[in-house]
Amino acid sequence: MAAKITPPTPAPRVETLAASGLATIPSEFVRPESERHHLADALNKCTDGPEFPVVDLGEFSSEEGRRRCVEAARAAAEEWGVMHIVNHGVPEELIERVRAAGKGFFDLPVEEKEKYANDQSTGKIQGYGSKLANNASGRLEWEDYFFHLVFPPAKADLAVWPAVPADYIEATTLFAEELRRLATKMLCILSLGLGVDGGELEAALGGQDELLLQLKINYYPRCPQPELALGVEAHTDVSSLSFILHNGVPGLQVFNNGGAGRWVTAAVVPNSIIVHVGDALEILSNGRYHSVLHRGLVNREKVRISWAVFCEPPREKVVLRPLPELVGAGEAARFAPRTFAEHVERKLFKKVGPTTGAEAAAAN
Numbered sequence: 001m002a003a004k005i006t007p008p009t010p011a012p013r014v015e016t017l018a019a020s021g022l023a024t025i026p027s028e029f030v031r032p033e034s035e036r037h038h039l040a041d042a043l044n045k046c047t048d049g050p051e052f053p054v055v056d057l058g059e060f061s062s063e064e065g066r067r068r069c070v071e072a073a074r075a076a077a078e079e080w081g082v083m084h085i086v087n088h089g090v091p092e093e094l095i096e097r098v099r100a101a102g103k104g105f106f107d108l109p110v111e112e113k114e115k116y117a118n119d120q121s122t123g124k125i126q127g128y129g130s131k132l133a134n135n136a137s138g139r140l141e142w143e144d145y146f147f148h149l150v151f152p153p154a155k156a157d158l159a160v161w162p163a164v165p166a167d168y169i170e171a172t173t174l175f176a177e178e179l180r181r182l183a184t185k186m187l188c189i190l191s192l193g194l195g196v197d198g199g200e201l202e203a204a205l206g207g208q209d210e211l212l213l214q215l216k217i218n219y220y221p222r223c224p225q226p227e228l229a230l231g232v233e234a235h236t237d238v239s240s241l242s243f244i245l246h247n248g249v250p251g252l253q254v255f256n257n258g259g260a261g262r263w264v265t266a267a268v269v270p271n272s273i274i275v276h277v278g279d280a281l282e283i284l285s286n287g288r289y290h291s292v293l294h295r296g297l298v299n300r301e302k303v304r305i306s307w308a309v310f311c312e313p314p315r316e317k318v319v320l321r322p323l324p325e326l327v328g329a330g331e332a333a334r335f336a337p338r339t340f341a342e343h344v345e346r347k348l349f350k351k352v353g354p355t356t357g358a359e360a361a362a363a364n
Ligand SMILES: O=C(O)CCC(=O)C(=O)O
Pocket: 216, 218, 232, 237, 244, 246, 251, 252, 294, 295, 296, 306, 308
């Protein structure tokens, strides 16, 4: 008789665990001692120190305001690697539709969401998922998520997008178009901040037609022991830029290298979109812009949802290297050339040692 093969039981979703009313979290979610003394319930964490800057993109339309806007974005990208942008031009009504659509999906029963489950083992990375313990710490994260490509439309596989709620596909498609335009604008502003032509950064990322936008909706359930867990562990994004929206519940923390170096909880700024500098931009700017180390705290009382849109260069088509204007005359290239695929591979599987300070920190 053939031996019966029992398929492994899938790990329960974090949402299911949280709903079971447990008082203590399973040990896989408990962060290592070294990380723990900085953790807290995100709702008790008052912001008592410096905050990362707010950049008014509305200023970019006037001659005089333009210089101020470029200067503010440059300073934020250099000193923090993260900024809030306001007057970004994405209609607030559309942002509300995106929030309602994502929340509507996560409000479905887990069994319904499981129909969209991803399967990392077969390379099906799009869909509903939770972290597998394949990371450096071997610890799990207190979140479930939904991940899929949203731009360009020709590469988007609508069959894996939520069919419920009914507005999900239209709202998310329109939002992706808006963010694609915003990515061009931010890359222009940040190019001018480096003293190069407005189109340079986008060209170095493959030009108008190559950028890919990937959406990850992070769903952080209430957590009975938020001082022991993380929703998202400390990392830098591999993208060029990432845009973050959330549901008004605090949780995002960024590491501020200035002074002694410390974790700063992001303020909730009305009508803002948070922009992260990612690794690809750090490389192109030869380290002038800083790929921000960040993580997500959780809390006891409120579900937090965030929408992260990663703007990624094509995997193989372009070689990422510092812009030629930024090297020479005494300044050496601080990064070896690499494709995006090589960068991701190196970082995730650590085939070679970390190549930037941020990567080194993220790997710990
Ligand atoms: O939840 C957040 O605010 C940030 C999430 C994040 O860092 C990510 O998805 O890469």
